[in-house]
Amino acid sequence: MCDTCGCNLTPGNQHLAFKPVAKGATAVSVLKGLLQKNDDQAGHNREHFDRRGILAINLMSSPGSGKTALLEATLVALKDEFTCAVIEGDLETENDAERIRAKGVQAHQIVTGTACHLDAHLVHDALHQMKLDGVDFLFIENVGNLVCPASFDLGQHLNVTLLSVTEGDDKPAKYPVMFRAADAMLVTKTDLLAVLDDFDPDKAEAHLRHLANPAPAMRLSARKGLGMEAWLTWLREQLAAQRARVAIGQSRRPAIQSDGQRLHRVTA
Amino acid sequence: MHELAVAQALVEQVDSVIRQHNASSASLIRVRIGPLAGVVPELLASAFPLAAAGSRMEHAELDLVAAPIQVRCQTCGAETEAALNRLICGACGDWHTQVLSGDELLLESVELETAPSLIPES
Ligand SMILES: Nc1nc2c(ncn2[C@@H]2O[C@H](COP(=O)(O)OP(=O)(O)O)[C@@H](O)[C@H]2O)c(=O)[nH]1
Ligand SMILES: [Mg+2]
Ligand SMILES: [Zn+2]
Ligand SMILES: [Zn+2]
Ligand SMILES: [Zn+2]
Ligand SMILES: [Zn+2]
Numbered sequence: 001m002c003d004t005c006g007c008n009l010t011p012g013n014q015h016l017a018f019k020p021v022a023k024g025a026t027a028v029s030v031l032k033g034l035l036q037k038n039d040d041q042a043g044h045n046r047e048h049f050d051r052r053g054i055l056a057i058n059l060m061s062s063p064g065s066g067k068t069a070l071l072e073a074t075l076v077a078l079k080d081e082f083t084c085a086v087i088e089g090d091l092e093t094e095n096d097a098e099r100i101r102a103k104g105v106q107a108h109q110i111v112t113g114t115a116c117h118l119d120a121h122l123v124h125d126a127l128h129q130m131k132l133d134g135v136d137f138l139f140i141e142n143v144g145n146l147v148c149p150a151s152f153d154l155g156q157h158l159n160v161t162l163l164s165v166t167e168g169d170d171k172p173a174k175y176p177v178m179f180r181a182a183d184a185m186l187v188t189k190t191d192l193l194a195v196l197d198d199f200d201p202d203k204a205e206a207h208l209r210h211l212a213n214p215a216p217a218m219r220l221s222a223r224k225g226l227g228m229e230a231w232l233t234w235l236r237e238q239l240a241a242q243r244a245r246v247a248i249g250q251s252r253r254p255a256i257q258s259d260g261q262r263l264h265r266v267t268a
Numbered sequence: 269m270h271e272l273a274v275a276q277a278l279v280e281q282v283d284s285v286i287r288q289h290n291a292s293s294a295s296l297i298r299v300r301i302g303p304l305a306g307v308v309p310e311l312l313a314s315a316f317p318l319a320a321a322g323s324r325m326e327h328a329e330l331d332l333v334a335a336p337i338q339v340r341c342q343t344c345g346a347e348t349e350a351a352l353n354r355l356i357c358g359a360c361g362d363w364h365t366q367v368l369s370g371d372e373l374l375l376e377s378v379e380l381e382t383a384p385s386l387i388p389e390s
Binding site: 024025027035117119150178 | 278304353356363364374
């Protein structure tokens, strides 16, 4: 195995790999994930987290689905129990980091410019500018976008995808890559359900199951404090699971990112 | 659009293959891409020339091989094809399935042009 380029070239089979396919040309089989470099960096980020027993959670949604509002309510609820920190990747103009700091929680704003997603390198740069010792939960608020962020592993242990009731309940069917990646789906702004008769939370959950995703679908309103207890209980359970993994030297990747490569048959 | 970022990662990878093998350029780049990878083949194809401009693969042909979605049912064991937003078992309809293929995003192979003087010694 050739470490640098990942191809299957060894001194023993080099003559095969270099067998000319045409005059002056050679074909090389590589079989390597295109985002390998990002994934390697994500693995390194995960080591930073695991070394300190931190549980890292990546929050993804459309713009305005309520990621920052959920964080505000969550940080207040967990304040006396845990130490939290936040990496803000959502549009800096929204002053999301300021909203978090107003709750007395460490927040680092990633300057994404026009970027439509975070990647593992951006998160790593942020990590090295933060105080991570003693942190229990690290929340990463991704860029509001249901497309790109799903493709980039950041080193998080869990993906949480928000779907507000002001969006369509068929969003999981329209954005399957994103919702397939969710370790939990949160139906947010449920206080508005009374005035919106076209969003059916059961339908949203059915669309999620059609993506073969067993993730819990929790319904809540951060603004009105509805359904928050189930979410907070889930967070506590997930932190306990992370501590148990760390104690035996194991880690966890978001459910979807771990099975892909392992299951694939060699097709080439 | 993140396809440009993916194209840049591809160019970096192919460049390291070119260097590893002391080749002068790449003439064909084959990428296997499944619908569940979250990368739109057409967008990747149009981002590639931008990312490859001035590199040793700027004249390479980019061959995007579509990988079909295949799932294995955990209830009945059947292996069937599935649609992007219905990853359910084609035999019994259960949603407890695992994706066998369709989410890959792989640099499969590269064809290299070797300058005669640079052919590696064995
Ligand atoms: N009615 C209602 N509005 C909410 C709730 N959560 C957030 N919002 C509103 O939705 C808008 C976007 O919320 P924000 O947290 O900034 O969304 P983000 O872009 O995903 O971070 C703001 O006007 C919030 O006040 C909720 O639970 N109920
Ligand atoms: Mg926000
Ligand atoms: Zn090699
Ligand atoms: Zn580091
Ligand atoms: Zn993007
Ligand atoms: Zn079945």
